Structure formats: structure tokens, C-alpha cells
Amino acid sequence: MEGCGRGASPLIIGRGEWHERLEEELAACGLAEAAFLFSSGYAANVGCITALAGKSDVIFSDAKNHASIIDGCRLSGATITIFPHGDTSALAALAKDAHRFRRRLIVTDSVFSMDGDCAPLDDYAAIAEQHDCMLLVDEAHATGIFGAEGRGLAEQLHVEDACAVRVGTLSKALGSSGGFVVGPQHVIDWLANRARSYFFSTAPPDACAAAAMEALEIIRRQPERRRRLLERAAELRDVCRAHGWNVGSSSSQIIPIYVGDPRRTMDLAARLRSEGLLVPGIRPPSVPHGESLLRISLCYHHEWEHCTALMDALQRAASSVD
Numbered sequence: 001m002e003g004c005g006r007g008a009s010p011l012i013i014g015r016g017e018w019h020e021r022l023e024e025e026l027a028a029c030g031l032a033e034a035a036f037l038f039s040s041g042y043a044a045n046v047g048c049i050t051a052l053a054g055k056s057d058v059i060f061s062d063a064k065n066h067a068s069i070i071d072g073c074r075l076s077g078a079t080i081t082i083f084p085h086g087d088t089s090a091l092a093a094l095a096k097d098a099h100r101f102r103r104r105l106i107v108t109d110s111v112f113s114m115d116g117d118c119a120p121l122d123d124y125a126a127i128a129e130q131h132d133c134m135l136l137v138d139e140a141h142a143t144g145i146f147g148a149e150g151r152g153l154a155e156q157l158h159v160e161d162a163c164a165v166r167v168g169t170l171s172k173a174l175g176s177s178g179g180f181v182v183g184p185q186h187v188i189d190w191l192a193n194r195a196r197s198y199f200f201s202t203a204p205p206d207a208c209a210a211a212a213m214e215a216l217e218i219i220r221r222q223p224e225r226r227r228r229l230l231e232r233a234a235e236l237r238d239v240c241r242a243h244g245w246n247v248g249s250s251s252s253q254i255i256p257i258y259v260g261d262p263r264r265t266m267d268l269a270a271r272l273r274s275e276g277l278l279v280p281g282i283r284p285p286s287v288p289h290g291e292s293l294l295r296i297s298l299c300y301h302h303e304w305e306h307c308t309a310l311m312d313a314l315q316r317a318a319s320s321v322d
């Protein structure tokens with residue numbers, strides 16, 4: 001096959017040898033029976049949610065879920081109930097009262113992309129079991145970072161088997177592009193025939209699959225990378241707090257600095273940028289009003305000098321921006 005693209009959707013001729021190998025690898029790495037690839041994490045969420053829930057069903061969705069989950073919920077035609085962020089008792093009450101629906105689906109990010117905090121997946125797993133719900137977890141920011149083997153937060157909290165499916169992306173810790181889903185064979189087979197964003201969209205390029213294979217190898221061989229990253233993130237949060245910054249309840253490599261006012265946030269981000277520090281300012285509509293923030297995304301290659309340089313620059317920026 002010539003060219004960069006795969007030329008067609010997976011079910012036509014788009015799924016090649018690299019995709020097959022990566023899918024096997026993702027299933028093996030995810031300790032799941034099966035896996036398959038989407039063109040993006042966005043497509044994976046939209047495809048999975050619309051395939052698992054429809055008109056007679058209800059979806060319980062965390063208030064801070066990623067936009068791709070929100071869009072999947074809307075497209076599914078199911079009744080959507082948003083529960084307050086991370087609120088286990090609210091979710092339990094809703095699930096208890098939902099037996100009139102054909103199917104009940106709980107959907108959540110595992111690590112939240114703006115706040116960097118983690119969903120209580122162990123509690124959700126218990127609720128799902130007690131009230132006969134399916135649990136869909138989006139591990140986009142947790143794959144390669146959380147869990148002894150780097151499989152994500154579900155691994156760390158020992159609830160992988162409680163998830164109907166786990167969605168992920170190749171575009172974050174894996175440094176490639178594309179999305180994926182892992183789960184039991186019968187669920188994956190169902191999705192492969194019903195997730196429209198899978199079979200009506202061209203398969204990701206071979207090069208992306210090959211790059212992701214290499215990234216999985218690094219995750220397997222170098223666990224110290226994720227351990228060091230999370231330790232460094234914890235240290236940086238401590239230093240931020242010591243300087244009086246509000247980092248909320250982040251417990252991951254994503255560290256928000258809540259500023260509140262959108263203009264001040266963007267001014268601070270511009271100051272940092274002018275000093276060579278890339279810390280994007282996030283404002284509405286990406287976050288609710290009053291919650292504008294600077295979003296620090298730490299990665300393995302950030303040394304402690306980078307963190308102290310950031311703190312110094314932030315102090316300077318704060319004193320010059322009103």
C-alpha cells in the first residue's frame with residue numbers, strides 16, 4: 001500500500017497488519033480479551049457510547065466529563081443524567097432509582113483533563129455491580145501513567161474487571177495519534193459492528209500504530225518513568241501550595257492553578273509564554289465561569305529545575321499582572 005493514509009475504513013481495507021498487531025498488544029497490555037482502534041479518542045468515546053446506549057436507556061455522566069463523552073451521550077438518544085463531579089452518593093441514589101430503563105450506563109473520565117483529579121472508580125464499580133449498570137471509563141490521561149503496569153486508574157484501583165469497556169487515546173502518554181477501546185470479546189465484537197465512528201472513518205495510519213507499539217514497549221520496560229513523573233507532580237503541587245496557589249484536588253500529572261478571572265489567567269499565561277514556559281490558560285467555555293485556570297501538564301522529561309523556573313516566573317508574572 002502506498003502513501004501515508006490507510007485509504008479506507010477498518011472494515012473495508014483500512015485495517016492492516018500494524019493495526020492488528022497493535023490491537024493484540026493493547027488487549028494484552030490492558031489485560032483484556034480484545035481491543036480495537038479508532039481514528040481518535042474522540043471517535044472512540046462517541047462510537048462506544050452510542051453503541052452501548054440508545055433510546056430506552058439512561059446514561060449517568062460526571063459533570064466534568066470530556067467533551068467527547070458529552071457528544072457521545074447526546075448522540076446516543078438515551079436519557080442523560082449529569083451527576084455532580086465525583087459525587088458517589090448522588091450517583092448511587094440515581095442508579096438505585098433507574099431500574100425502569102432497559103440499560104444503565106455510568107460514564108466517567110478516570111483522570112479529569114482540566115482539574116487533574118481522579119474519579120472514585122472503586123466506588124463506581126460497587127454501584128455498577130449493585131444496581132446492574134455498565135461502567136465505561138475513559139483513561140485518556142491515565143494510560144501509561146497510573147497503575148503498576150501503566151494500564152490506568154482502573155488497574156491502580158483494581159476494578160478493571162468491573163468496567164464494561166475502557167477507552168483510551170494514543171495521543172497523550174503514548175505520543176502517537178488514534179483512539180482505542182479494550183474489553184471482553186463479546187462487547188468488542190458488538191462495538192465493532194455498531195460503533196459508527198469506527199466503520200465510517202478511515203483507520204489511523206500505519207505509522208501511528210507502529211509508534212504506539214514502541215510507546216507500549218517503553219511503558220512496559222521503564223516503569224520508573226511513570227513513578228518519577230507522579231512523584232515530581234506531587235512535589236510541584238506542594239511547592240505551588242507553599243507559594244499560595246490553589247491547585248485544587250489534583251492528584252495526577254495535570255496540575256491546575258486556579259486563577260478565577262479569565263483575563264488575569266490569559267495575562268499570566270502570556271507572561272509565562274514570553275519567558276519560554278508553555279502553560280496554557282484555560283477559560284470558559286472550556287471550564288465553568290469563575291474557574292479559569294493555568295494548566296500545567298508535567299511530563300517525564302521535566303526536571304526539577306524546570307519546576308523551580310516555573311515557580312519563579314509565576315511569582316514574577318503575578319506581581320506584574322493585576
Ligand SMILES: *Cc1c(COP(=O)(O)O)cnc(C)c1O
Binds near residue numbers: 045066068113170
Ligand atoms: C484528549 C481526550 C480525549 C480525546 O482524545 P483524542 O485522541 O485527542 O481525540 C478523550 N477523552 C479525554 C478525557 C481526553 O483528555
